[in-house]
Amino acid sequence: MPPMWQMVSEAHDAIRGAAALDMGIVMWRPTIAELKHRLQIYKDTHDATFGTDIAIGAKTAVVRDTFIADSEAEARKIAEEPCLGALNFANWRGPRIYLDPGETLSPEINATLTKTITYDFVRLARCSSARRSRLKTRSSNSPRKQGSTI
Numbered sequence: 001m002p003p004m005w006q007m008v009s010e011a012h013d014a015i016r017g018a019a020a021l022d023m024g025i026v027m028w029r030p031t032i033a034e035l036k037h038r039l040q041i042y043k044d045t046h047d048a049t050f051g052t053d054i055a056i057g058a059k060t061a062v063v064r065d066t067f068i069a070d071s072e073a074e075a076r077k078i079a080e081e082p083c084l085g086a087l088n089f090a091n092w093r094g095p096r097i098y099l100d101p102g103e104t105l106s107p108e109i110n111a112t113l114t115k116t117i118t119y120d121f122v123r124l125a126r127c128s129s130a131r132r133s134r135l136k137t138r139s140s141n142s143p144r145k146q147g148s149t150i
Contacts, residue, residue, distance in 0.1 A: 034101055084118075
């Protein structure tokens, strides 16, 4: 039988189910912290089911939206509008897919970003939590962190 892969999103039970069936998983756009969390869930479930010790990240894949240019300014000039168009077209899950485990948005920011994802929000979501906190204090266009809520 050829290798089987399951596309998984936010449901950790889907990750556990795929691991228990020895299927690989493909994830779309998790933050670094959420990716680490999902990889550990997969490994723990696979190891417990099969009595093995697979390497973290084995049988897993990540899909990322990527655009390469000589500078961020050039990338924004060329690709910001079409990339955000695609992200907003697929924004039915809302901004929560860009958050770290345990991180939440205020109801106002969640409502705004559910209507339209912004470049600055997505850019910050690709950074580690620590770096994101530092960048937020420098950017007047990005949401402010209040405890674990931004």
